[in-house]
Amino acid sequence: MAASSRLPAAIRAPFAGRTWREFGYLVIGLPLSCVYFSLSIALVAAGAGLLVTFLGIPVLAGALALCRGFGAVERARARGLLGLDVAPPEPARGRTGGALSWMGATLKSGASWRHLLYALLHMPWAIFAFTVSVAFWMYGWAMFTYPLWQWVFPMYAGQDGIQLYGDRTHAFYLDSPFEIAVTSAVGLLFVLVGPWIIRALTSVDRLMVSGLLGPSRLANRVTELESDRGVVVDTAAADLRRIERDLHDGAQARLVALAMDLGLAKEKLAEDPKAAARMVDEAHGEVKTALQELRDLARGIHPAVLTDRGLDAALSAVASRCAVPVSVDVDLPSRPVPAIEGIAYFTVSELLQNVSKHAEARRAWVDVWRVGDRLLLQVRDDGRGGAETAAGRGLAGLTERLDAVDGILAVDSPAGGPTTITAELPWRA
Missing domain, CATH: 1.20.5 (Single alpha-helices involved in coiled-coils or other helix-helix interfaces)
Structure with a gap:
C-alpha cells in the first residue's frame, strides 16, 4: 500500500487529483457560462422580436439548437472533470424530415428548453462558484505558504518582518514568529477545508447537468x-x-x-x-x-391448482416435488391479479428447481408476504451458495422477466452458503 493511501482523507484531499479536476471545472465554467448566456440571450431575444415576421421561428429554433450544442459541451466537460456520465437527451426529429418539421420538433422539445434554462441559470451560479472557490483556495494556499515568502520575495521582507501590503509609510507587517505561525495555521485550515467546499459547489453543477441536460424522466x-x-x-x-x-x-x-x-x-x-x-x-x-x-x-x-386455490396450495404442490424438504409460509390478505400470481408461482418454481439441481442443500424455505403495494417472495436454502445473476445464468433470465413487470430480484449467496433470493413484484389486487 502506498504511503499516501495511509494518510487521512482530510490531508490527502488538497493534493488529490479529483480536487484539482473539480477546481478546474469551476474555473473553466465561468468563461464558458458567459458565452452560453450571452449567445442564448441574444439569439432568443432576436428570435422573439422577429416572431412578427417569418424569420422569428428559424432564429428561435437555431437558438435552441445552439443551446443543445452547449449542453453537449457541458456533458463532455462533466464526464471528463467530474466523472459524471449523463446520457444525451432524445433528439428533436420531425415527422417528415424537412427543415420546417425539424424547427417545429425543436421548438416543441422539452429538452431544448431545458438546455436554454441551463444556459441562463448557469452563469450566475458559475460566477458565485468561481468567486468562492478561487478566493478560498488561493488565499488558503497563500496564507499556508506565508513563511516561505521572505525567501521567495526577499524585497518584501525586512527587519520588521514580512510586509503584507502598503508602502514605506503605511505598511502592515507580520513582525513576529507567532503572527506568521497563526497566519500559516489559518491557511492550513483553509487548505484542508477547501476541497470539501469545492466538492459541495460541484455537487450543484452535477445536479444541474443531470437534471437539465440529460433525458427526461x-x-x-x-x-x-x-x-x-x-x-x-x-x-x-x-x-x-x-x-x-x-x-x-x-x-x-x-x-x-x-x-x-x-x-x-x-x-x-x-x-x-x-x-x-x-x-x-x-x-x-x-x-x-x-x-x-x-x-x-x-x-x-398455468397449473389448475393455482387458478382454483391460489399461491399457498400451488407452492405447496411445487415444494412437495422438490428434491429436499421445503417449508412454505404464505401470508397474504388476498390474491393478486392472475398475471402477478402466475409470475410469482413460476419464480418460486424455478428457484426451487435450482435448489434441487445445484444447491446441494438439506433444507429450503419459501416465504411469501405483502408489504404495502409490493408482493415479496423469498427462497432460502442451506446449500453451498455461489448463485449469480451474471449473463448466461438461469437467474439472469429470471431477473429480466421480473424487470418486465417492474419487479426486482436480489441474490445473497456467498460461497459456502447459505443462499437467500428475494423477489419483489408489484401488488395488483
Whole structure:
C-alpha cells in the first residue's frame, strides 16, 4: 500500500487529483457560462422580436439548437472533470424530415428548453462558484505558504518582518514568529477545508447537468418500457417454442405411435385376438403416459391448482416435488391479479428447481408476504451458495422477466452458503 493511501482523507484531499479536476471545472465554467448566456440571450431575444415576421421561428429554433450544442459541451466537460456520465437527451426529429418539421420538433422539445434554462441559470451560479472557490483556495494556499515568502520575495521582507501590503509609510507587517505561525495555521485550515467546499459547489453543477441536460424522466420511462416489452416478447416466443417442442417430442410422438399400434391391433383382431388384446393393453399404457405428459405440460403453462386455490396450495404442490424438504409460509390478505400470481408461482418454481439441481442443500424455505403495494417472495436454502445473476445464468433470465413487470430480484449467496433470493413484484389486487 502506498504511503499516501495511509494518510487521512482530510490531508490527502488538497493534493488529490479529483480536487484539482473539480477546481478546474469551476474555473473553466465561468468563461464558458458567459458565452452560453450571452449567445442564448441574444439569439432568443432576436428570435422573439422577429416572431412578427417569418424569420422569428428559424432564429428561435437555431437558438435552441445552439443551446443543445452547449449542453453537449457541458456533458463532455462533466464526464471528463467530474466523472459524471449523463446520457444525451432524445433528439428533436420531425415527422417528415424537412427543415420546417425539424424547427417545429425543436421548438416543441422539452429538452431544448431545458438546455436554454441551463444556459441562463448557469452563469450566475458559475460566477458565485468561481468567486468562492478561487478566493478560498488561493488565499488558503497563500496564507499556508506565508513563511516561505521572505525567501521567495526577499524585497518584501525586512527587519520588521514580512510586509503584507502598503508602502514605506503605511505598511502592515507580520513582525513576529507567532503572527506568521497563526497566519500559516489559518491557511492550513483553509487548505484542508477547501476541497470539501469545492466538492459541495460541484455537487450543484452535477445536479444541474443531470437534471437539465440529460433525458427526461418520461423519456427514460419510455426507454425502459420498450426494453421490457422486448423482454416480454422474447420470453413469450421462447415459451411458445418450448411448448411446441414438448408437444412434438412428447405427447404428439406418443399419440402417433398409439395410432399405429391401434391400427396394427385392428388388423390382427380377427386372425390373432390374443396378440391384438396385448397390443391394445400396451396402447392403453401409452395413453396414460401421454395424458400425464399433457398434464405436466399444462401445469407448466398455468397449473389448475393455482387458478382454483391460489399461491399457498400451488407452492405447496411445487415444494412437495422438490428434491429436499421445503417449508412454505404464505401470508397474504388476498390474491393478486392472475398475471402477478402466475409470475410469482413460476419464480418460486424455478428457484426451487435450482435448489434441487445445484444447491446441494438439506433444507429450503419459501416465504411469501405483502408489504404495502409490493408482493415479496423469498427462497432460502442451506446449500453451498455461489448463485449469480451474471449473463448466461438461469437467474439472469429470471431477473429480466421480473424487470418486465417492474419487479426486482436480489441474490445473497456467498460461497459456502447459505443462499437467500428475494423477489419483489408489484401488488395488483
